Structure formats: C-alpha cells, structure tokens
Amino acid sequence: MAERHYDPSEIEPRWQQVWADEHTWEVSNQPLEGETSDATSYVLEMLPYPSGEPHIGHLKKYAVGDAIAHFHRRTGHRVLHPMGYDAFGLPAENHAIKTGVHPRDSTAESIASFQRQFRSWGISIDWSRELGTHEPSYYRWTQWIFLQLYEAGLAYRREAAVKWCPNDQTVLANEQVVDGCCERCGAVVEVKQLEQWFLRITDYAERLLSDLDGIDWPEHVKTMQRNWIGRSEGAEVTFHCEELGIDYPVFTTRPDTLFGATFFVMAPEHPDVLRLVEGTEQEQAVRDYVNQTLTESGEERGSLEKQKTGVPLGRYVVNPVNGERIPMYVADYVLMEYGTGAIMAVPGHDERDYAFARAYGLPIRRVIEGVPDQGADAEGLPYVGDGPLVGSHPDFDGMGNREALRAIVQWLDREGKGHASVNYRLRDWLVSRQRYWGCPIPMVYCDSCGVVPVPAEQLPVILPDIEDYAPRGRSPLAGAEDWVNTECPACGGKARRETDTMDTFVDSSWYFLRYCDARNEEAAWSAQALAMWMPVNQYIGGVEHAILHLMYARFFCKALADLGHLEFQEPFSALFTQGMVTKDGAKMSKSKGNVVSPASIVERYGADTARCYILFIGPPDQDADWSDEGMEGVHRFLARLWRLAAETAERADGKPEPAFEERFAGPGGAALEGDDLELARKAHWAIEKVSEGMRRFAFNTAIAAVMELLNECSRMRDSLDVDSLRFGLATAASLLFPFAPHLSSEVYELLVGERVWERPWPQADPDMLQREEYELVCQVNGKLRDRVQAPSDADEEQLKALCLAAPNVQAHLGGHEIVKEIVVPGRLVNLVVR
C-alpha cells in the first residue's frame, strides 16, 4: 500500500476556503421561524489589541473560544462569534513618536496580520461584524455614549493630581513612573493639578458588588472585584475645629473606639491643610512637608517599613463623644483618596496610629479590654481585637465593643454628630488621556457658554491627522490648531475643542454591544439586535482583566440600562479566564528569546495540531508550559487518525448507506457482538466523556478520550466490520471537530461524505454505556484484595457472596470474624474483619 502522509498544509486552506466562500459562520439578526431566545448563543473572546503579530496567548484564547462556539452550534444554537480590534492605544503612539509612522498605518498592518492568522487558524468568526475601535464608524458611538453619560451627570470634569514630567512636558501614566522618575528621561516626576474627565463609577459601587452574586464567574475574579470595590461599614463622625469654625467629618470602621481618639490626622493633599496653618508659625514646616510628600512616589510613600512622619498643624478639633480637644496633624499615612482624607487617630487600637503616636510622643489610651496581640507593648497595646469597653463613658463601659459600636452610632445620630455610613475603596474612573491615538472627547470650551457637549448629530468628532506626535505639555492634539479652533454649538461663537482623548478602556467597555448590530449607521445598536444576542453567554479572556475591563464593562451596562438604552444589567453571564502559556517555566519574551510563534508552529505542523496541543497541555484555566515534544505527540495522534481514516475510506469504498450510525446505537446496537460491540461502546463512552468535557472546559481530558477511541479503533482494525471502523473513526472526527476543525471535516467527509459541522453533536446512547458485567472491587479492611466480574443487575447479597468467594479475599479473611460489610453496587464490597 502506498505511503500516506497527513498534510495539513493541503487540508487546512481547502476547508478555510469553503468556510470563507460560503460565509459559514455568519449569523443574521433575523430570528428564524419559531426561534426561541434560548436558541441563540453569544460566545465571545476578549478583543485583541493589535500590536505586531498574534502570540501564543491569542492562540489559546481563540482555541478555547472556538471550541465552545462550535459546541454551542452543534448542540442546536445559532451562535454569534464575532471579531474586532482594540486598536487605539499607547504602544502604537510611542512607535509613531519613534518612527513617524502614523499609528493608523502601523495598526492597520498589525490588524492585517491578525486577520491572516485568525483565518489560518480556522477560527469560526462571523467576519461580517468585524470592527476596530479606532474607526470613526465605531468611535462615533463611543462619543455618543460619553455624551449620554455626561447628560446623566455620570461624566464630569474636575481638577485632579496627575504625574507630570517637566522634561518631556507630558503627563505620565502611573506605569511610566519608575521610582519617582520618568521612565524615558529619568527626570524627577512632579505632581500637577489638571482638569480631568471622570466617570462616576462610584455611584454604582453597591450594585457592582451585589450583582456579582448572580453571574457565573470564577470565584477568584469575583473576589478580586469585591476587594477592589472595598466596601466597609462604619460611621461618619464630625469633629469640629472651633478656632476656624469648620466641621471635619471622618470615616471610621471603629466608632466603638471613639473615646480612645487622642489626635486627628489629615492627608497632605487635603485642601484645608494649608488654609489651617496660613499665617501661623507652623506654616513653613507644613508647606515643606506637604511639598516633600507630594513629590514622593507612591511606592516610597506606601512602603510599610517606612517610619511614620508628619507635622503638627497647631490646631485642635473637638472629639464629639467627650468634648476633648485633640491636636491636628498632617501625615502622609493618611490618604486623600479614601474616606474624607482625614482620620481620627486611636493609637490604643490601631497599629498605624500607634506607630505615629510613639514617634511623636502622643498619648495612647486603652478603651477596649482584651488579651494583647503579638508585638504589643507592656500595656498590651495596640489591641485590635474585640472586648468590653473601658474608660469610655458609663453608658458604654462594660458593653461588648460590637454592641457598643451600634450604641455609639445611634447616640451620634441622635445628637447630630454622626451617622452610620458605608465607604468604598473604589474611586471614580479618570478617563482623560493627554494622548493622540485615542477617541476624542466630544466637548468644546466656549468663552461665553463654558463647557458645551458636541451635539449628537455632529458626531463623530474626527481624530485629525497631525505631524508631530510628541506630547508637549498637553495632548499632541493641542497642536492641531485648525481642529482645536471651532465654533460653539450653543452660541456659534469661538470655542476650543477638548484636546484630551479617552482611556482605551472606554472603547472596550461596550464593543460587545456593537457586534450585535455592527453595521447600524443610525444608532449604536437596535433594541431588537441586543434582545437577540445579549447578554454574552460565554466570555473568555485573561485574568489580567479581572478588575479593570470587566468592572468598566459592567459599569457601562448598568449606567446604559438606567438611561433606558439596555434591558439587562450584566454583560457577561459566564466568564472563563484562561491561564498563561510559558516556555521553560518563564513568561515568553523577546529578551529571553523563548517566544514560540504561532505562525511558525502553524506553518510547520498545521493549525489543528497547534490548537489541539494548546488545549491538551492541561486545564485551560491554568498556566501551562509549552513543550515541542508534547506538541509532536499531538501531531502524531492527528496523523494516525487521518491515516487510519484514509485507509478505512479506501477499504469501505464509497459512502455508507444513509443513517448508518443507527446500527451502532439504540435497538440497532443490540445486534452487535464481539469487537464491533466493544468499539461501539467505546465510541459512546467517548461521546459521553467529550460532551462532559465541553461543559466543564476540560478539553484536555476530552481530547484524551478521543485518543483512547482512536487507540481502540487502531487496535481492533483488522477484526472489525468496516462500518464499525467507519463509525468509530467518524465519531472520533465528530468529537474532535471543536478542536481540530480542518482535519475533522476532512476525515468526516472521507468516511461519511458529509460536512461534520452540519451534523448535530453525537448523543451517547445510555444502553451502549451500560454493560451487563463490571469489575467488582473486593476489599478487606479497606484494602484492595481482588477483583471479580459481577452482573450489573446483581443485588447487594449477590455482590457480597461474589466478594466472599474471591480467592484472594478468602486468603485475607483467614477465619477472622466479619464485623461489618459495606456494599456499594456498581463499585465495590468492603469487608471489615477483626
């Protein structure tokens, strides 16, 4: 027989051509006759950022997503599986600064490379809905959403501190500040107050938190979001500064320790700090301290080992519970961003306040009784645990602190000095970027009208071409004078455009909505299109987006739902996070020289091998280390399947009779015997295994089950009826289709003469899974002593008898008394002897 050779470079392009020519994976927004809402499914991988070429992580993400999409299709769903590009962003802009190549051109080049590779991987994408977030037809609607948020008061402008490099004359992202210096030029970074646009995500903190309970997401992702939102219950308590007649509210989770407050601390950024010391002898010391802190990097300031520092303000506030005057300080361990930017300090029961009190010789007072914690001083302080109150007030002393907490808050509330309060760590989302390659913020500034939104009908505000991408103090867009100078939409007078662009996370917070109706020129989407597809049934992406992207997208949906634009609250019903692919245990990187390029793998072994291997390597939610040997093993498996199929097709000569599979299931299966029966059973076993694997994302074990089926076909090849072999191999191909679509299509057509993707997912026949005999495990005192064949319908008594009769069980009983018998039908018998 002539040598046969599995040649993916011939097979794969041929099938890709079929799918492209026939638009196989396109779905329409027109419901099918009598189609119910659960007949559609939306499977989505996080859209790629097009930079250079796709890497192995992309291959894994789309291999997972495509397997799910195919499985949903073949289990009776019409599946939306689109593709797009998160095309705005800093890397393309930095490249432009270096080379002068327009970001649009370098991005287009990268997109073309992604498209080519996605097609060569055989991913089943509905290309008719393709989009790029940098296209005016897309960002027009990003701007429209911004205006919707603005009109609802959810987008607002205020001054905020930003990192500023005085040398490069630009605002820096936090990631660009290394040890307090500019990563590019090394200049010491300054903090500058600039007017910035914010989105009011904090309004949604509670809902973002509570709605996590209703979605099928990995627990660790939910935990990360919960921690990020950081809900704390406590009280807001007002401290009064008599000298200046100002109230200073503070947030505390421990109002039970109020009587232990011995000083009061403000964050260096607190707007009142300088005002409080103006004209006093403290002024210079405070100014120096504030300036010094503000130029320190976050890491420097945040380091826990650092000695606590601060400066007295020379002012006092009154503790509302006991009327005590306590001194005010400014100290950098208090953060402006959290709570009110000021705290009451209780050194007896807070470690940070304790450290500060020690350093500055401030009084430390015990107000809760309790066994000292580790590292406490001779007095047993600081003590952060629970216990009865002492030295507070006769009304509360002796009361357990948790109970006292409630009582004190009630008292504060009655007296108008405070109230129960909930605080969140989450802060409003700063979306302004002083950058060129992003979506323009659709706002203008008019001398007479102030801030004016660009009317929706004038959208999009087109990002103009510029010559010089280097940032010069403001966004590079500020240099495009013709573009900046415009007419006020309100009064027609002279106005200037906003020159900042939006954070690219804004672009990606709604793209999944646009896919539903990507060619709609009248609106961002139609209600009908969203009703058909949203929410996303299965979302797939890396854990690195566990917080930012996934939180922002949820926020957008809630806000847009409140504004009447959406009918649902949560965009992603189910989430799957895939693990990283490493090489030699390390993250792939050019500098380490351990990059595995998907293009070269596909070229050499084919897309089916690459896709199967990346799923076979281990559970897809875990990190996995790439091994060339492992991949070759998978390649051998695919080659064996192809070879045996080709050989069988030749032997079988022509198509099987219609519905030939019926011989191997249901009543037809009853007629089988010997190896033909064995193989049919193995096939149904594999159907069961793979189907279960698809539901659990256990693709590695699913592929292993198909390998077992093929091994069985191969082992019995000479004794099997040719149709049995045909059935076994066709089933293997059918089950492998979500992972290796080209080879599976090829093999299925060879053997059955049909298109596998048009066939329903195979069903495991329960009768074929049932055997008349099984291997009964016989244990004595919990140890395996023998195995015997037992009829499937044997009752407990019969099983016990079988076990007792087993030779090696007999040997271990050895006349001992049986004190207990455990019978698990279908599994084992355990005899306990004394």
Next chain:
RNA sequence: GCGGACGUGGUGGAACUGGUAGACACGCUGGCCUUAGGAGCCAGUGGGCUUACGCCCUUGAGGGUUCGAGUCCCUCCGUCCGCACCA
C-alpha cells in the same frame, strides 16, 4: 500584613459528588520493520521485596474524621497570584 489559588511518577497531567491513585500524552528501555532514521508498529515503564501467586510503601510534612481520604477538617512547610498605611 490581608485575601485567593495550588502542591500527585523522570515530565505535562487524570481521578465529576470520599470508593481500583497515576487515564491520556511526553520521555526513557527493549523489540519488529528499514540501506538508514529524528518515519511507522509492538511491548515495558511509581518505589521496594518476591522465581512466581503475591506483599509492603507511595498524592508537600504531621495529626484527625471515616469501613474507606489525593479528595473532608486542623497545624505546619513550600510555590504562584491579587491587594497593600483603605482608617
């Protein structure tokens, strides 16, 4: 420091609700075929004892619950991730 995940052969990993530990694959060893093979096929492969039937040990360490623990509970060790002066 807080929160989370994980720890199984030489390697990647299997074992869904406690019930035959090591499926499947890589690697390795031996054999067949071949002019040759880095192609293909067959067999073996956790450790120890035994001619053999078998027996003992083994899922990071120690303890516990149970007829029975990789799986459940406690303590410890180690690895990875997230947050980190959040009042």
